[in-house]
Amino acid sequence: MPAYKLTYFNGRGTAEIVRLVFAAAGIAYEDVRLEQDKWPELKPKTPMGQVPILEVDGTMLCQSNSIARYVAKVAGLAGKTPMEQARVDMIMDVMDDMGKKGNAVFWEKDEETKAEKKKEYEETFLPQFFTCVNKLVGDSGYFVGNELTLADITYFNTTNLVGNYFKLPNVDEFSGLKK
Known part of the structure; x- marks a missing residue:
């Protein structure tokens, strides 16, 4: 090795x-x-x-x-087929979008603008985002196939990091994500 x-x-x-x-x-x-x-x-x-x-x-x-x-x-966590690998990449890119938008809020210098952006991020963007992401979770509770992949690890990492700074929606509202 x-x-x-x-x-x-x-x-x-x-x-x-x-x-x-x-x-x-x-x-x-x-x-x-x-x-x-x-x-x-x-x-x-x-x-x-x-x-x-x-x-x-x-x-x-x-x-x-x-x-x-x-x-x-x-x-062996990248997906077994080219389509599964593409879905893993898709979830990584989706989660990157969530992180980048959060970073823009986090690093905003003007406090009034930052407060406005934070409110929009937490109250509008994140609920819409999680509604969409929830649709990507399979019946197995994984994003790709029936076992852990980089897609699931990326979801965990990004939501954990963003959740340290922002209020995330209640995951119980999203049936696929709570498995």
């Missing part, structure tokens, strides 16, 4: 999805938590001047979703 080394700052952030895939698959890896003072030295050595990075037997990969997809493929 290859040696895996994941490097990211000392926090959950964009590397958390990769950590969750490793955990779900039971794959051992080195989890390097980078302190800010070490970043200037490492930055020029990374493919795109950013983290997270995953080193696989010395080959460096970047971009958290690309890394997560790679690990999911290795672990």
